[in-house]
Amino acid sequence: MATQDTALEIRSERRSAAQRNALLMRIAELAPIVIVLFVLFGGALVLALLQSLGFAPWFGINTFPDFSYFGALWGSSAFWVSLGLTLYYGFVSTIIALIMAIVLSLALIKPFRGKILYKYLYKLPLMIPYTVGIALAVLMLGNGGILSRLLALVGMIDNPGDFPQILKTHYGWGIMAVYVWKQVPFMTLAIYAVLLGIGRETEEAAAILGATRRQIFFSVTLPQILPGIVSSTLICFAFNVGAFEAPFILGGGYPDTLPVVAWRYFNDANYAFQLQGMATVVSIGIVAGVILFAYLAVYRRYERMRGRA
Amino acid sequence: MTQVQLRAVRKEFGSFVALEHIDLNIASGELVALLGPSGCGKTTTLRMISGLDNPTDGEILFDGKDVSDVPVRDRNVGMVFQRYALFPHMNVEKNITFGLRVRNIPAEEVEARLEEILDIVQLTQFRHRFPAQLSGGQMQRVAIARTLITKPSVLMMDEPLANLDTNLRGEMRRFIRDLQQRFNITTIFVTHDQVEAMELSDRVAVLFDGRLEQFDTPDAIYHRPDKISVAKFMGASNIFQGTIGDGVVKAGFADLAVTGTQQFDAGEQVDVMVRSEAIRLLKQPQDGAANQVEGEIRTSDFFGATVSYTVQVGDHQLNVDEHSTEKLDPGSRVFLQLPGDRIWLFPKRAN
Ligand SMILES: Nc1ncnc2c1ncn2[C@@H]1O[C@H](COP(=O)(O)OP(=O)(O)OP(=O)(O)O)[C@@H](O)[C@H]1O
Numbered sequence: 159m160a161t162q163d164t165a166l167e168i169r170s171e172r173r174s175a176a177q178r179n180a181l182l183m184r185i186a187e188l189a190p191i192v193i194v195l196f197v198l199f200g201g202a203l204v205l206a207l208l209q210s211l212g213f214a215p216w217f218g219i220n221t222f223p224d225f226s227y228f229g230a231l232w233g234s235s236a237f238w239v240s241l242g243l244t245l246y247y248g249f250v251s252t253i254i255a256l257i258m259a260i261v262l263s264l265a266l267i268k269p270f271r272g273k274i275l276y277k278y279l280y281k282l283p284l285m286i287p288y289t290v291g292i293a294l295a296v297l298m299l300g301n302g303g304i305l306s307r308l309l310a311l312v313g314m315i316d317n318p319g320d321f322p323q324i325l326k327t328h329y330g331w332g333i334m335a336v337y338v339w340k341q342v343p344f345m346t347l348a349i350y351a352v353l354l355g356i357g358r359e360t361e362e363a364a365a366i367l368g369a370t371r372r373q374i375f376f377s378v379t380l381p382q383i384l385p386g387i388v389s390s391t392l393i394c395f396a397f398n399v400g401a402f403e404a405p406f407i408l409g410g411g412y413p414d415t416l417p418v419v420a421w422r423y424f425n426d427a428n429y430a431f432q433l434q435g436m437a438t439v440v441s442i443g444i445v446a447g448v449i450l451f452a453y454l455a456v457y458r459r460y461e462r463m464r465g466r467a
Numbered sequence: 468m469t470q471v472q473l474r475a476v477r478k479e480f481g482s483f484v485a486l487e488h489i490d491l492n493i494a495s496g497e498l499v500a501l502l503g504p505s506g507c508g509k510t511t512t513l514r515m516i517s518g519l520d521n522p523t524d525g526e527i528l529f530d531g532k533d534v535s536d537v538p539v540r541d542r543n544v545g546m547v548f549q550r551y552a553l554f555p556h557m558n559v560e561k562n563i564t565f566g567l568r569v570r571n572i573p574a575e576e577v578e579a580r581l582e583e584i585l586d587i588v589q590l591t592q593f594r595h596r597f598p599a600q601l602s603g604g605q606m607q608r609v610a611i612a613r614t615l616i617t618k619p620s621v622l623m624m625d626e627p628l629a630n631l632d633t634n635l636r637g638e639m640r641r642f643i644r645d646l647q648q649r650f651n652i653t654t655i656f657v658t659h660d661q662v663e664a665m666e667l668s669d670r671v672a673v674l675f676d677g678r679l680e681q682f683d684t685p686d687a688i689y690h691r692p693d694k695i696s697v698a699k700f701m702g703a704s705n706i707f708q709g710t711i712g713d714g715v716v717k718a719g720f721a722d723l724a725v726t727g728t729q730q731f732d733a734g735e736q737v738d739v740m741v742r743s744e745a746i747r748l749l750k751q752p753q754d755g756a757a758n759q760v761e762g763e764i765r766t767s768d769f770f771g772a773t774v775s776y777t778v779q780v781g782d783h784q785l786n787v788d789e790h791s792t793e794k795l796d797p798g799s800r801v802f803l804q805l806p807g808d809r810i811w812l813f814p815k816r817a818n
Pocket residue numbers: 480483485503504505506507508509510511512659
């Protein structure tokens with residue numbers, strides 16, 4: 159009892175000690191979460207890499223280090239077509255979504271009637287699940303879908319079967335439509351917030367200095383909304399490259415995008431293909447990582463150049 | 468070098484009337500201060516002259532020609548924004564030359580004009596810095612240089628000194644005055660600081676609540692305000708009620724002989740104003756002096772060069788500023804002289 163009393167006294171006199179104890183307590187409370195996070199994500203990453211290099215004793219396979227899975231993958235021309243398709247869908251949809259988002263955010267900055275309602279409406283796709291979007295694409299854009307029937311109804315095509323093939327082609331219009339549909343609101347949100355932050359004054363100053371609307375957009379507005387553009391395109395591109403459902407359901411079949419290729423390997427009855435699948439996943443990771451890292455590095459350099467830390 | 472006229476200009480934002488019937492004739496090459504409290508419509512006025520906003524009613528003329536159909540970029544005006552509005556992604560050079568580059572001025576000329584203006588605003592050594600790397604005063608000079616390099620015929624500045632410290636402020640005032648005289652540009656300068664308006668301008672336009680109260684020289688605005696509201700805004704402190712008598716105004720504490728009583732009817736109620744520094748304070752009465760009253764010092768505050776007294780005269784308190792050669796203590800008996808030509812009368816009906 160006596161020691162406890164003195165301990166209490168000391169603690170009340172030295173608040174910093176009490177605060178440090180509280181901090182330790184908090185860390186202890188957080189420990190389970192931190193551990194789970196590490197095991198699930200950090201651990202999973204390491205495991206994926208190990209498996210792709212031939213380490214999978216739970217399947218009775220251990221040829222680590224074994225680059226044959228990567229070799230087989232990178233040696234097939236189908237892989238490169240798949241990679242090309244994956245990047246093509248990722249890039250093109252990100253660019254289309256970006257252009258639409260910029261136009262939309264510039265329009266949202268100006269006052270117009272019904273703006274408050276519109277600001278709710280355009281965010282709707284953010285709240286609708288991704289798979290619902292894919293189902294909508296099938297319903298709307300498929301042959302015999304709503305759009306084809308509508309066009310037939312107004313007489314633009316003779317019958318719904320003449321509707322051009324949008325889904326299930328390697329052009330991937332259906333896939334990209336879903337990506338764009340889901341991501342325009344997200345990018346708009348990010349860019350609109352940046353636009354609100356920079357205000358109108360620099361644009362007004364440019365107009366007074368004699369700039370045309372085009373000059374104002376390209377040399378004043380665009381460079382200033384770059385942070386919003388970079389962060390949102392980064393996230394969307396990373397998602398598009400790794401997405402599985404849309405290309406699986408709406409894609410043109412073999413050769414598939416890389417995530418679909420990986421899924422096919424994982425689904426194979428032969429366990430050995432798991433490792434091939436892991437090599438595919440790791441390849442996606444490497445490609446996406448390199449692209450995103452280079453993108454960020456260029457942007458950082460630009461920011462540093464203009465005097466920002 | 469352009470004459471700017473506002474004719475019956477009115478501006479509404481929805482149902483809110485920001486400016487009401489403004490008439491303003493600014494001569495070519497003149498430096499005019501737009502003075503008034505926050506929210507009175509100063510920025511709105513500048514925005515309409517520049518073309519960023521359009522008047523709801525009335526017209527704006529440059530050299531006699533209506534400019535309502537002339538877009539912003541063709542008005543050849545310059546505007547220094549209250550918060551500078553520098554382009555954060557361009558360095559000092561690029562900021563300054565922006566107005567020339569968008570007009571496709573040949574590179575050699577851009578370079579020559581850049582060197583000249585950098586020298587004038589003393590920013591040569593900062594030419595490669597970005598706005599984020601500059602001090603407030605440096606940013607302001609970039610904003611001014613960026614505007615001047617395009618040789619605008621009308622220069623507008625929206626409280627450009629509001630964010631600066633006292634020393635820098637004084638320096639920048641002289642700098643702006645020099646520049647304006649050197650280039651002889653018609654300049655409209657917004658401020659809510661009376662001293663700044665008077666030190667810088669040829670004429671001061673006092674705006675209250677979207678109305679133009681007075682447009683006159685600093686001297687007239689200060690010493691001969693048209694309205695009691697202007698007098699108050701210019702820091703006049705002794706304002707009291709009076710009744711017009713025969714060549715005098717009857718204030719509660721004395722009958723004061725005043726020039727200018729003839730504009731009023733006998734018995735008319737007026738506001739009487741006399742500036743604190745116009746009143747003479749003496750320790751002994753002077754024989755035969757006009758408008759001399761006796762009082763007692765209540766408070767005395769030392770302000771360096773001057774001492775500020777409040778003096779009880781009858782049931783009135785008067786503020787008096789005197790040079791601080793001697794500081795009298797509260798309780799001292801003193802005599803005040805109110806010069807008849809520096810007492811201003813305002814009709815009650817106007818306010
Ligand atoms: N776009 C706008 N919409 C609605 N009201 C506005 C708008 N712009 C200005 N006002 C209003 O018009 C009035 C005048 O505004 P203005 O910006 O001209 O004031 P100011 O004299 O420049 O004030 P300050 O000294 O604070 O800068 C203010 O009451 C302001 O709220």
